[in-house]
Each structure stands twice: as structure tokens, then as C-alpha cells.
Amino acid sequence: MAAATLARRIGRSGVAVMKFKSPPVNSLSLEFLTEFSISLEKLENNRACRGVIITSALPKIFSSGLDITEMCGKSIEHYTEFWRAVQEMWLRLYGSNMVTVAAVNGSSPAGGCLIALSCDYRIMAENPKFSIGLNEAQLGIVAPFWFKDTFVNVVGHRIAERSLQLGSLHPAPEAHKLGLVDELVPEEKLMEKAAAVMAQWLALPDHARQLTKTMMRKAVLDRLVAHREEDIKNFISFVSKESIQKSLRMYMEMLKKKKS
């Protein structure tokens, strides 16, 4: 098992930096998601760690989102395990007691965007070639309701409605204008800025900050917890459709051609 995610702790400040390193595009495979969740759990339980900066070790890409190969031609058991891992990752990240800062140093479609949206603060490299968004509709699939809830909590109902229906990938400047990311900085300043933002958030008393975060996010977290099995069933029934399998295969073909 390759080290998909790399968690490095910076001792004195209590801040971990987690770098996604799963070539070629940090796609969220079952293996990657499992390792990501375990890393988050370890940091969460480590009293020395108060915050985590999430970024990519690969050039030009933050994360390409859910690994489509996990959704193509697999068994019901596999789909179940995979989807539970996606849910688990989000429940841990969106509900984290740590301060979470996304340093988005590349493109970040679909599940990659969800990871950024689930953090407390999003800084993106100000490169108009990098884009971010929940573009599921472009692939003929539908973002789950909790992706949507997370998105609405960040950008509001109208921007989410339009962006989700169009499956938009927003170039960094547009993403900033829409409020999808909080700040743009030159790529070489990204980690420095992330550390500064982290320091600002860590200046608050942990307990009060954590209770406040819970107050803001509990309704949306509880909704998935209450409908978790139903959500898995929906995913399986959707992904098992021949029309969807065809769409996903066509999309993968397109990606392969683009690459070669």
C-alpha cells in the first residue's frame, strides 16, 4: 500500500500539514479515502495537534475527486464499501474539532472541491488555469445532498443552484468572486499564507471555537448521519444503472484520450 496521504506534524505550533500525494491526480480511491480518514482520526486524537493544513504534493492538481474506476463495473459490496468511505471522510473533515485550512494549489473538481468546502478556510493559488467546482452534472451524475448542503453553507442557495445545475468548474478568480474560496494568493505564497491564517484561527480558545463550529455545522452533519444507509442505497441504485455506467465509461475514455 503506497502512502497516499502524507501527514507531517510541525511540533511547536501544533499544526499538521497533510499533503495529498497519489499520482497522477490525487483521485479519491477507496485506499486513499481510508488512509485520509485514518490520518484525520489520528490527528484528531492527538492532543498536541490543533490544526491541519491540507494541500497537494503534486503539481497543478489539488484533487481530481472521486476515483471513477471505483464506480465502474464493480460489485454491490464494493460500491457499498466505497461510498461508506466517502461519507466517513466527509463526516470526519466537516465535523473536525481541529482548525482546517485548504491550501488549494491546483484544480479541484467534484470530490476535490468537497474537501476544500469542508475546511474552515480556503486559500487558492491565483492561477486562472486552476479551477474548482462541483461539476458532477457534466458527467451525467448528481452531487449527493450532503455535497449540496456543504456547498450551500459556503456560497448560498442561488449560486449553488446555478453552479450545480451547470456542473461549473470556476477558474480561481471567479471562485473567489463567488465566495467559493476565501482568498487568492500567488502560488509561491500559498503555504506561508495558510500558516498565517492558521495562526489567526488558533489564537482563539479551542473550546469556544469548537462549540461554535459544531453549532454552525451540526444540522448538515446530522442529516447525513440520519440518512446514511439510505444514501448508500441511492448511490448503489444510481451507479448500477446501465446508462450511468455508460456515461462514466465515456468520461474515462475522454480522459484517456486527453492524456495521450
Next chain:
Amino acid sequence: MAAATLARRIGRSGVAVMKFKSPPVNSLSLEFLTEFSISLEKLENNRACRGVIITSALPKIFSSGLDITEMCGKSIEHYTEFWRAVQEMWLRLYGSNMVTVAAVNGSSPAGGCLIALSCDYRIMAENPKFSIGLNEAQLGIVAPFWFKDTFVNVVGHRIAERSLQLGSLHPAPEAHKLGLVDELVPEEKLMEKAAAVMAQWLALPDHARQLTKTMMRKAVLDRLVAHREEDIKNFISFVSKESIQKSLRMYMEMLKKKKS
């Protein structure tokens, strides 16, 4: 029965253009609403039709909103039938599976504004003399909760709270700034722009786009469906009050004087 609405289908692109043509001001009478709903239903059931552009065939006015004569001095039965037709129109339009684009080529108060708000995208002629808003409070009446819900989904809670309490009619530039309309273009470019926006939305796979739209709008649609009879009763009890009848009569007198 005069043709209040005119539905014309453009064969190849799968886009219908619906032009309101009920002089003098496209007010939403029982007859107009019935014809509008039937037209929407026909287009919805026509597999060749994937989108509809809604605009006005009259100069300077998109729609003046609910026809006040339907609310003055009529029977309970009439009020019931009228209000059910208003609900029906909104349920069809806000819940439409088609891509709906409003090409707002004139002023659009109250119910006219609701029609625009219920579409997927709103383009307005950039004429500051044209205004749009839910101005019910100005007439001494209250926008129904589902008008409000639709409004909040577009502009957010604060802008809706202020605009509804003041019964504001926003000139086009202000409406754009508030997010009430998505885009302003010179009046002569309105239909061209609407067609371009439609093409962008139709580039998405229908099924994914429709499910996404449903996910965004279902909560608000369900709320009226669950309280439909109660909402009719509220309307009747409100409109039957002598004070309200007096307000509406005064408003109609004012409109008549303005006209002459």
C-alpha cells in the same frame, strides 16, 4: 377565449419561446393562469421540448402580476378557483423539468416577479425605467409564504426581508446588483442572449440537470404541496376582509387615474 399566452416551438434546438400577450399589461387573470399552466404542461410532456424562454409580446411590461379584479367583490368559489390556479402555475414552473429562462423585457411587479424568480435564469433589459420586485406590501397585502421562499432562494434572507417589508420595486440595475436578476443586456439583444444562455444549460445531460434542480427546489415545493388547502383558506380569509377589499379598490382607482 383569447390566446393569452402564445407558445411557439423552435424545432431543431428543442427550445420553446412563450410570449405573454394579454393586453394591456399581461395581468395574471384566472384565464391567463389556466392557459399558462396548460401550455407548460404540454411542453413538459413534449419530449422534443427541453427548454422554454418566457418573455412578453407587449412593450414595457413583462407581467403586472395577479389580476386584482379577480380578488375584488367575487365569490368564495371564485377566490378558491383563482388561488388554486396561481398555486398550480407556480408548482409547474418552479418544478419544471425543462430549462426555464426569463427574458424580462419590461416591468415585472408582484406575480410577474414571481414568474421570473421561478425560472432557472433571469435576463433583464438594462432599462432603469423597468423595475421588478415583490411589492405586495405597498398594496396593503402580504406575499404568500411560497413567494417568499422562492425569493429567499434567489436573493437570501436579508435582502428578501428588507425588500418584502418595503414592497420594493427595484429598477433593473439595482435588481441586478441584488442578484434578483442574473444579467442585464440591451433590450434588442435580450432574445439572442436568452438563446445563448439556454444553449449553455442544454449542453448538460438532461437527467443529471433535472435531478439536481429537484434537489435544490424540492423542500420549497413540498412546503406548498403540504399546506395547499390551508394556503387557499388563508387567501380567502384575507381577501374577504373589508379593509383589504377597500385597499384593493383604492389601488385600482389609482391605476385607472394613472392611465387616464
Next chain:
Amino acid sequence: MAAATLARRIGRSGVAVMKFKSPPVNSLSLEFLTEFSISLEKLENNRACRGVIITSALPKIFSSGLDITEMCGKSIEHYTEFWRAVQEMWLRLYGSNMVTVAAVNGSSPAGGCLIALSCDYRIMAENPKFSIGLNEAQLGIVAPFWFKDTFVNVVGHRIAERSLQLGSLHPAPEAHKLGLVDELVPEEKLMEKAAAVMAQWLALPDHARQLTKTMMRKAVLDRLVAHREEDIKNFISFVSKESIQKSLRMYMEMLKKKKS
């Protein structure tokens, strides 16, 4: 008992001006809150009064928020009475049938900010030295859910989430940019502007405006009403913790040092 709040009615226009006058910083003591609620109740029941402008009679401060001495080293009975008075004030102000305009002529942290947020319109002196915000987290405490609900209704979920977690006090220009206040004017024009805004809101028929306001605010008001006793218990259990008492004492020490 000193006159903490001073209600003066301007006969002809039906507008009351309420000036906070509880030196040194208009902190919301049990006595102040009680007097404030009684004043609001009297105005509410006075048919001649249709609107109230709330401002401060002291320089540089609108209100410093909840009086921390009421939360330090007191009995359970006292905490209960105090918290009920905070709730009562908010229920009256946020649910008022009058038009309420906050003329924020100084800094307005925590409970002071809540008072401004609960009005229909907020005008602030455009002095960057004056700041406003729900900064509870800075003190190691958590804003109650109904402070949060009121805040979200004004600025939306994302801005509220960030501002509450950071316990931000926003300088007037930033507060305006975030939508926390509606307008900035030079301090000497504040009351004139407040009167003009009031006149604009009073031009609407009272009944329609009041029903519209209720429609917008009822869900959030009902939520406290339904959980009022639970909310009091939460406050008591929180404020009774030794760690919280320590935080509050430290904060009071800091304020004393700052002053001397």
C-alpha cells in the same frame, strides 16, 4: 434605580427615540435589560407609536453587550433571572411590530451587536475606530443559537460561521461590506439619516409590513420560544463551569487594566 434607558416620543411622526444611557459603556445588566424590555413593551402597546430609533447617549459606545459581572460568582437563581431577561429583550425586539432602526454611534460588541442585528435596519457612524460583531469566542464563550440564527438571517451562513468562530469585531467599513450594517454615514448625520429611513419604512401600511416581518422572523423566534428553558439550563451549566468563570474573571481584569 437609575434611568438606564431613556425613551422619548416624538409626537407627530409616531417615532420614539430610545437612547441608551448607562455609563460607562451601556453594558446589559439585569436592571438595564429589564428597563429596556419594559420600555419596548410600553411603546409596543402605545398605538401612537409606530417606530423606534435605538441609539446611545454615550460617546464612542453603542452597547458593550451583556454585563459580565452578572455572570461571575452569582447564584443559580441570579443566572436564571439574568438569562431570562436577555431572552425577553430579544424576543420583544426581534419580534417587534414597530419599525426598529439602530443608529449605531459607537462600538457594539456581543450583546450590543445582537441589539443592532435585531432591528429592521442598521445605520452606523462611518468611523473605522468603531467596531461591531459577535465576539463571544474571544472571551472563551459561545454565542447562543438564537444570536447565531439572528446573525445568519442578516449576513448568511458562511460569513456568520467565520465571524463567530474568530469572534471578529468588524470595523465599520468592513461591517458594511459584509452586510452586517446596511449603511454608513458621518456621525453627525446619523440621527437625520435614521429619521429618513424610518419615514421610508413608515410609508408602508402597518398591517402588511408587520405580517411580512412576522413571516420572515417567525421560524427563528419560535425556535427560542420552544427551547427557552433548555437554553437557560445550557447557560447556567456553561457559566457555572470553573474554567468559564476563570476566563470571564481574566477578561474583566484585562478590561480594568485597559481602563487604568
